[in-house]
Amino acid sequence: MALWVLVAVVLAPLPVRAQAGSDPAPLQFTDTVEERRFHALVAELRCVMCQNQSLADSDAQIAHDLRREVLELMQSGRSDDEIKDFLVARYGEFVLYRPAFQANTWLLWIAPLLVLLAGGAAVAVAVRRRGARPVPEDEGQEW
Structure with a gap:
């Protein structure tokens, strides 16, 4: 019994050491035009978790993931409107700061x-x- 108490006391602080997820690698842009287009686009999109921050300003893990997805969609040749339509289909009109x-x-x-x-x-x-x-x-x- 004392062994279990000792194990519980030793392992209890471990979750406290957990840190919020971070962006492991910076985004790689092909040129400055793509980078400007990316920043303009993510500034027009709302973080689906934070709700009061743009996708560019949010530090939530889903915002990191969505920024990566937006960049991948851009690099696959999709237009800004197609990317917005994709995100609206997935998350609803709420994701747009300027809905139609x-x-x-x-x-x-x-x-x-x-x-x-x-x-x-x-x-x-x-x-x-x-x-x-x-x-x-x-x-x-x-x-």
Whole structure:
């Protein structure tokens, strides 16, 4: 029994030493044009795990894998639109920072305009109400 306790005490700290996965080898680009295209493309794609970071900014392991996959797709001759379509088919429209204007995304595109119009209307109403009230005259002040 004491042997099992000793083994458990010795082996218990081992998972603490585990580290997050990292990108084992840097990406290899054929030229600077491909590198610029790659960086522009991954900046337009959202990390499916982080959700608030682009694929370029995320340090999640899936982001490392997706960056490698994007580069492989680029090097196999696919266009940016084909790569985006591939990722959308796999992960949904969420992977795009700028999804296409469709029946299921119209509110996403129109909402900022609606909020701006509502704010402008609120300001206009407030200004009109303030302008409609007469300013009381104060005879007790000396100027």
